[in-house]
Amino acid sequence: MDDLRPVGYVIGFLVAALGLTMLIPMGVGLFADNGEWEVFFEAGVITFVAGGAIALACSNGVSDRLSIQQIFLLTTVIWIALPLFGGLPFMLGATEASLTDAFFEAMSGVTTTGATVFIGLDDLPPGILLWRSMLQWFGGVGIIVVAMVFLPELRVGGMQVFRSEAFDTDGKVLPRAAQIANRISSIYVVLTLMCYLSYILVGMPAFDALNHALTTISTGGFSTHDASFGVYQGPAEYVAAVYMILASLPFVRYVQLLQGTAKPLWRDTQIHAYLAVIFTFVILFSIYRMVVNDDHLEHSLREGLFNVTSIISGTGYASVDYQLWGAFPAVAFFFIGLIGGCAGSTACSIKIFRYQLLIASVRAQIRNIHSPHGIFVPRYQGRAVSEDVLSSVMAFFSMFIVTLGVTAVLLAATGLDFVTAISGAVATLACIGPGLGEIIGPAGNYATINEPAKWILAIAMLVGRLEVMSVYALFTIRFWRG
Amino acid sequence: MDDLRPVGYVIGFLVAALGLTMLIPMGVGLFADNGEWEVFFEAGVITFVAGGAIALACSNGVSDRLSIQQIFLLTTVIWIALPLFGGLPFMLGATEASLTDAFFEAMSGVTTTGATVFIGLDDLPPGILLWRSMLQWFGGVGIIVVAMVFLPELRVGGMQVFRSEAFDTDGKVLPRAAQIANRISSIYVVLTLMCYLSYILVGMPAFDALNHALTTISTGGFSTHDASFGVYQGPAEYVAAVYMILASLPFVRYVQLLQGTAKPLWRDTQIHAYLAVIFTFVILFSIYRMVVNDDHLEHSLREGLFNVTSIISGTGYASVDYQLWGAFPAVAFFFIGLIGGCAGSTACSIKIFRYQLLIASVRAQIRNIHSPHGIFVPRYQGRAVSEDVLSSVMAFFSMFIVTLGVTAVLLAATGLDFVTAISGAVATLACIGPGLGEIIGPAGNYATINEPAKWILAIAMLVGRLEVMSVYALFTIRFWRG
Numbered sequence: 025m026d027d028l029r030p031v032g033y034v035i036g037f038l039v040a041a042l043g044l045t046m047l048i049p050m051g052v053g054l055f056a057d058n059g060e061w062e063v064f065f066e067a068g069v070i071t072f073v074a075g076g077a078i079a080l081a082c083s084n085g086v087s088d089r090l091s092i093q094q095i096f097l098l099t100t101v102i103w104i105a106l107p108l109f110g111g112l113p114f115m116l117g118a119t120e121a122s123l124t125d126a127f128f129e130a131m132s133g134v135t136t137t138g139a140t141v142f143i144g145l146d147d148l149p150p151g152i153l154l155w156r157s158m159l160q161w162f163g164g165v166g167i168i169v170v171a172m173v174f175l176p177e178l179r180v181g182g183m184q185v186f187r188s189e190a191f192d193t194d195g196k197v198l199p200r201a202a203q204i205a206n207r208i209s210s211i212y213v214v215l216t217l218m219c220y221l222s223y224i225l226v227g228m229p230a231f232d233a234l235n236h237a238l239t240t241i242s243t244g245g246f247s248t249h250d251a252s253f254g255v256y257q258g259p260a261e262y263v264a265a266v267y268m269i270l271a272s273l274p275f276v277r278y279v280q281l282l283q284g285t286a287k288p289l290w291r292d293t294q295i296h297a298y299l300a301v302i303f304t305f306v307i308l309f310s311i312y313r314m315v316v317n318d319d320h321l322e323h324s325l326r327e328g329l330f331n332v333t334s335i336i337s338g339t340g341y342a343s344v345d346y347q348l349w350g351a352f353p354a355v356a357f358f359f360i361g362l363i364g365g366c367a368g369s370t371a372c373s374i375k376i377f378r379y380q381l382l383i384a385s386v387r388a389q390i391r392n393i394h395s396p397h398g399i400f401v402p403r404y405q406g407r408a409v410s411e412d413v414l415s416s417v418m419a420f421f422s423m424f425i426v427t428l429g430v431t432a433v434l435l436a437a438t439g440l441d442f443v444t445a446i447s448g449a450v451a452t453l454a455c456i457g458p459g460l461g462e463i464i465g466p467a468g469n470y471a472t473i474n475e476p477a478k479w480i481l482a483i484a485m486l487v488g489r490l491e492v493m494s495v496y497a498l499f500t501i502r503f504w505r506g
Numbered sequence: 507m508d509d510l511r512p513v514g515y516v517i518g519f520l521v522a523a524l525g526l527t528m529l530i531p532m533g534v535g536l537f538a539d540n541g542e543w544e545v546f547f548e549a550g551v552i553t554f555v556a557g558g559a560i561a562l563a564c565s566n567g568v569s570d571r572l573s574i575q576q577i578f579l580l581t582t583v584i585w586i587a588l589p590l591f592g593g594l595p596f597m598l599g600a601t602e603a604s605l606t607d608a609f610f611e612a613m614s615g616v617t618t619t620g621a622t623v624f625i626g627l628d629d630l631p632p633g634i635l636l637w638r639s640m641l642q643w644f645g646g647v648g649i650i651v652v653a654m655v656f657l658p659e660l661r662v663g664g665m666q667v668f669r670s671e672a673f674d675t676d677g678k679v680l681p682r683a684a685q686i687a688n689r690i691s692s693i694y695v696v697l698t699l700m701c702y703l704s705y706i707l708v709g710m711p712a713f714d715a716l717n718h719a720l721t722t723i724s725t726g727g728f729s730t731h732d733a734s735f736g737v738y739q740g741p742a743e744y745v746a747a748v749y750m751i752l753a754s755l756p757f758v759r760y761v762q763l764l765q766g767t768a769k770p771l772w773r774d775t776q777i778h779a780y781l782a783v784i785f786t787f788v789i790l791f792s793i794y795r796m797v798v799n800d801d802h803l804e805h806s807l808r809e810g811l812f813n814v815t816s817i818i819s820g821t822g823y824a825s826v827d828y829q830l831w832g833a834f835p836a837v838a839f840f841f842i843g844l845i846g847g848c849a850g851s852t853a854c855s856i857k858i859f860r861y862q863l864l865i866a867s868v869r870a871q872i873r874n875i876h877s878p879h880g881i882f883v884p885r886y887q888g889r890a891v892s893e894d895v896l897s898s899v900m901a902f903f904s905m906f907i908v909t910l911g912v913t914a915v916l917l918a919a920t921g922l923d924f925v926t927a928i929s930g931a932v933a934t935l936a937c938i939g940p941g942l943g944e945i946i947g948p949a950g951n952y953a954t955i956n957e958p959a960k961w962i963l964a965i966a967m968l969v970g971r972l973e974v975m976s977v978y979a980l981f982t983i984r985f986w987r988g
């Protein structure tokens with residue numbers, strides 16, 4: 025095994041930084057004058073000191089250049105360390121959460137899943153609510169950086185198809201990550217501000233607008249209300265839909281846009297396919313609701329648009345319990361969640377580009393079957409796709425489905441019913457949030473789920489968020505021998 | 507497009523042969539003296555004459571050598587033509603079925619799915635019951651021949667990994683098919699006889715033993731009772747389990763065994779993995795049932811063994827409603843159905859060897875990630891697996907899952923609930939038979955399903971039985987241009 029210190033240093037640094045950010049909800053606590061500031065002060069000090077200690081202990085091994093093994097380890101350990109510390113305020117604060125609940129909620133935050141174990145959100149102190157939203161916001165920008173810098177290096181899940189766009193890092197991933205994080209962050213902040221102002225414009229109170237802006241741009245989906253977006257039916261749904269779509273497009277296109285080239289954005293077939301899928305389902309649901317539920321045009325279009333974009337982008341806001349629409353929407357939403365947004369965004373799940381690559385591969389194969397002596401290579405975005413990319417997409421797809429099955433069976437072993445087990449597995453592995461059924465459906469939450477199931481679900485969030493294979497690669501003898 | 511006559515000739519020949527086999531249930535009708543003989547006489551004449559006419563019309567284009575396009579077309583059209591004619595007795599006979607029901611039942615027969623739309627099986631005339639079992643038996647031997655001769659040629663679903671075992675046909679697939687059919691048929695007949703005698707030995711009445719032998723060896727699962735195998739709880743369950751396993755092993759191993767070489771049978775890692783999976787689930791369920799349901803050892807082992815082998819082999823007999831055991835078994839059975847038996851048998855679904863190839867591929871990829879300069883090739887049964895095989899396995903896997911999703915959404919659009927839609931899609935696409943829930947679960951049947959859903963399910967059976975890609979390849983412009 026390589027030197028663990030470079031990894032420890034980055035982790036320590038990020039944990040300490042997380043501790044510092046707790047000053048923000050602490051300030052909110054001071055302002056609200058509800059005594060809550062102490063919670064964040066305490067959690068902040070613990071987190072900062074622990075992070076600082078780890079970083080110091082590893083500071084004699086700092087290196088710009090990380091090996092593949094170190095990048096793997098770093099990616100997964102970040103997403104375990106941050107929720108461990110990020111959950112402290114939930115244990116110390118008004119939510120009085122158990123370790124399980126605190127870890128679940130914080131993991132649900134930094135993975136941008138948005139499944140919640142808390143009931144009575146409307147009555148929680150503002151500091152806690154803001155902290156939940158902040159965790160998602162950090163997790164969102166974090167995963168974009170990981171998807172743009174780390175995953176192409178690790179060649180997992182076919183993300184290397186985007187490597188040429190992210191340049192070669194020559195092993196110096198950390199400076200590259202800092203540089204990308206810088207550029208992405210400004211875009212991310214601007215989008216969040218725009219989203220915030222738009223929510224204000226349609227009449228959302230400032231605090232709710234802030235929280236929802238943070239969890240919209242991260243496609244996280246935590247809300248400040250038990251009824252989620254049900255509180256803001258109307259124009260706010262259109263605003264949310266627009267920003268959920270913007271947040272699930274490849275962020276590299278925004279970087280290019282700022283550099284003055286809009287062409288890559290317009291020409292991106294991943295974006296075309298994504299918008300086409302959204303359009304199709306919105307139209308289908310609108311027609312369905314008008315015909316079957318006797319709904320009127322604007323209402324059915326709005327609810328269709330909001331809920332389709334919410335699920336496909338993996339945000340997971342609910343404005344209504346779409347299970348009440350009938351069997352067709354419920355089953356369709358289950359599978360829409362398995363489509364997902366674009367790669368290089370905060371969206372999770374299988375993602376549009378993988379379906380495009382799968383289709384390209386199947387087409388090439390059918391050609392090869394019909395003309396056994398020709399050689400047809402699958403193409404994506406006008407370029408030939410290498411075998412390497414194709415096999416890792418296929419590996420991702422199959423391991424994702426197998427993981428889904430194993431997760432569902434394990435959940436059922438803890439006693440969850442069929443619908444809850446299978447939809448809970450999808451809702452967490454695809455980082456969506458709400459599942460189906462009475463318990464964890466759009467109108468429910470994860471509060472009453474048993475403890476072992478909560479741990480299984482939290483691990484599923486981690487595995488899904490990090491594109492499955494980057495976590496599994498750690499569980500090979502070869503990894504630790506390497 | 508190539509000449510259609512060679513395809514038409516084979517189809518016509520097989521349809522005419524099917525007509526002749528109706529003499530058997532006609533004989534049963536005469537013997538039972540219930541007037542039913544007329545049904546089979548009428549259906550037999552129609553079928554024989556129609557098949558003969560098609561064969562005659564195409565007889566001037568007969569050829570030993572079929573093109574890839576012709577093999578594709580032949581494979582799918584056989585599995586549409588046979589149920590069309592095989593369903594005639596259900597329309598004319600005591601079941602008085604509609605075209606939809608007759609086609610569904612016959613398709614469920616020849617695809618060895620075993621989903622039934624008939625209620626009151628116990629009171630149906632023996633001729634009809636025997637005809638259902640016969641359809642499954644023909645479908646079973648038919649698919650083995652297709653899997654051993656046609657599919658490797660078509661290079662679909664990775665079946666070409668077995669090509670070396672089936673020799674090169676040099677395009678002369680029909681003589682080769684006849685030769686394989688001959689050898690396989692004798693093994694198939696002997697296994698059926700052994701199964702029949704074993705059922706007799708454990709006390710099953712002769713007529714039931716015959717029917718169940720026909721539907722066990724074909725892993726079809728049609729029964730002569732509404733309660734399916736629930737009527738024969740006890741020793742008969744062990745007998746069924748043994749023969750369901752034997753029927754879902756690669757038949758080429760039996761051919762080799764008769765040639766005096768048992769080594770390929772013992773050394774086949776597909777068989778090892780298959781038995782290991784069965785063993786694991788039987789043990790898990792037994793422990794679960796003893797601990798949770800307070801069951802005793804023999805009973806829990808027997809029911810576990812019977813139901814696990816019934817679902818994993820895709821037979822689909824039910825001896826109990828395992829949904830009553832609890833959430834864990836219900837969800838586990840759902841995913842066990844997606845594992846399936848061995849390739850080259852009558853079993854359907856994704857199949858063990860594809861999971862083995864997927865795992866081999868993922869392992870090779872993880873090695874490649876860790877040692878970017880090494881080249882690691884996935885291996886199966888000790889041999890390196892070509893890219894060609896891997897991509898077609900991956901294509902199969904992804905298209906199977908996508909088809910599953912689309913089927914479930916379409917079923918839900920006809921009004922089926924979540925559990926019925928999603929488990930019905932699996933039950934038909936994997937040719938299992940029973941799904942989950944009140945309606946189509948182990949204690950239910952497909953009688954009350956709406957008409958459009960029945961057609962969707964029948965198509966899913968066809969697509970699943972023919973390894974997905976062989977049907978989809980027909981729907982490409984290239985196919986008809988070629």
Ligand SMILES: [K+]
Nearest residue numbers: 137244338339
């Ligand atoms: K989410």
Ligand SMILES: [K+]
Nearest residue numbers: 619726820821
């Ligand atoms: K079956």
